Amino acid sequence: MKAYVIETAGGPEVLQLREIDARRPNADEVRIRVRAFGLNRAELYRRSGRMGPITGQVVPGIEAVGEVLEDPSGTFHAGQRVATATGGMQVNRPGSYAEEVTVLRSNVVDLDGTTLGWEELASLPLSYLTVWGALGRLIDTAPKLTVLVRGASAAVGQAAVAYAKARGQTVLATTRSLENTARLKAIGADAVIIDSGSVAEQVRAAAPQGVDVALDVVGAGTVLDTARSVSAFGTTVVIGLMSGMPVLEQLDLARDLPNAVRLAFFSSSMLGSAALPLDGAPLRWMADRQASGATASLRVQTFAFGDVPRAHRLMESNGAQGKLVVLM
Structure with a gap:
């Protein structure tokens, strides 16, 4: 699969689009086809080394929306629309700047039945x-x-x-x-x-x-x-x-x-922890409110997957007054 990797701390230029192996899920994980993801300052901090040294190959990204590819437990079914956020992404597991991401099941939220498009959904999770x-x-x-x-x-x-x-x-x-x-x-x-x-x-x-x-x-x-x-x-x-x-x-x-x-x-x-399980999170409620027009969109700009370094430059300049998303 294609994914952005960081092998040394630095500016947006250190984000390298590479072909890497997808991870099969363990018993407590879910593998998701990423359809879109939001951009966050935490990814700037990870890229620049402000969250600790870069050791080995890091895939950044702490949120995504997409479709379930595999869930060994059967809790989520293949093709189900879901969102995911944090749960150690980009810190102790590969993040969401990729065509697929394997995450903790406790950090997956069901979005089946929502009518909002992928790029709008991507502005919501984190x-x-x-x-x-x-x-x-x-x-x-x-x-x-x-x-x-x-x-x-x-x-x-x-x-x-x-x-x-x-x-x-x-x-x-x-x-x-x-x-x-x-x-x-x-x-x-x-x-x-x-x-x-x-x-x-x-x-x-x-x-x-x-x-x-x-x-x-x-x-x-x-x-x-x-x-x-x-x-x-x-x-x-x-x-x-x-x-x-x-x-x-x-x-x-x-x-x-x-x-x-x-x-x-x-x-x-804390999201997805025992202290804050996500089964009660009102994410679908907010998605439905946005789909109906009751709540305005947070999204201000959408980038193609190949434009992630350019999106980082905009985010770093503080030029975006709202949510930036990447549509796969």
């Missing part, structure tokens, strides 16, 4: 599963909450806006560019705040008691300011690495965090 993992237990069944999405113009930030709105919540979104305002309102933001580095005062003007839940897509550089936007007994969840590694130096819990505001970090590596 973004919506991450948002669901980070926010689902906080907002899925709690009515009339106010949710802040800090860094909402990123693809996962847009997914958070759309997901929170689909759950019936009031959504405040931040962006550094006024140009993104119309886009964020179109996908569900009730109000958009221009982020000049500090947003707590503006958020408190819109929600005087503070927001109930905040999702910080930026990371350590903004999280304390984000937390100051949250009401007592509210929660701030960090998922972003855009401002660097999630490290806070000399955190003073009494002075730096508002009283009774909870702070958490969510990693997509």
Whole structure:
């Protein structure tokens, strides 16, 4: 099968399209024909060596949609439409930049019956599963909450806006560019705040008691300011690495965090784990909402399989205000 491989850390030029052997699935795995996949900053970090040294041949990619080729357990049948995300892809198993991918069964989500096309489906898995993992237990069944999405113009930030709105919540979104305002309102933001580095005062003007839940897509550089936007007994969840590694130096819990505001970090590596099984993930629900027009698409551009290095250059330049996908 054809796959992109990385044998040394570097820029987009180190992505080499090669012919490699497909992996047959073990008892706990599923082999999938990849029809499309989304692009993520984690793949830039893997390629550049920021996630650790490149030893041997690495196939990047942490999500895909496609059709089941083989499942030794019989849980999924041949030809079944599915999505997959993380579960060690590109870290301790080959990733999804390939014509086929063999993944843990626990990281496969059934999408049979969806009418959305492959390139649109490819924009959904990692973004919506991450948002669901980070926010689902906080907002899925709690009515009339106010949710802040800090860094909402990123693809996962847009997914958070759309997901929170689909759950019936009031959504405040931040962006550094006024140009993104119309886009964020179109996908569900009730109000958009221009982020000049500090947003707590503006958020408190819109929600005087503070927001109930905040999702910080930026990371350590903004999280304390984000937390100051949250009401007592509210929660701030960090998922972003855009401002660097999630490290806070000399955190003073009494002075730096508002009283009774909870702070958490969510990693997509939890997806499919015993703590977060994917059988309850609302991915098909979001796919159906998008197919019906109830939720806007996250996708902004589609690339051919041969154009992955060019797509990486665009992603690295921060020129994509939404999800980039590759259609096989």
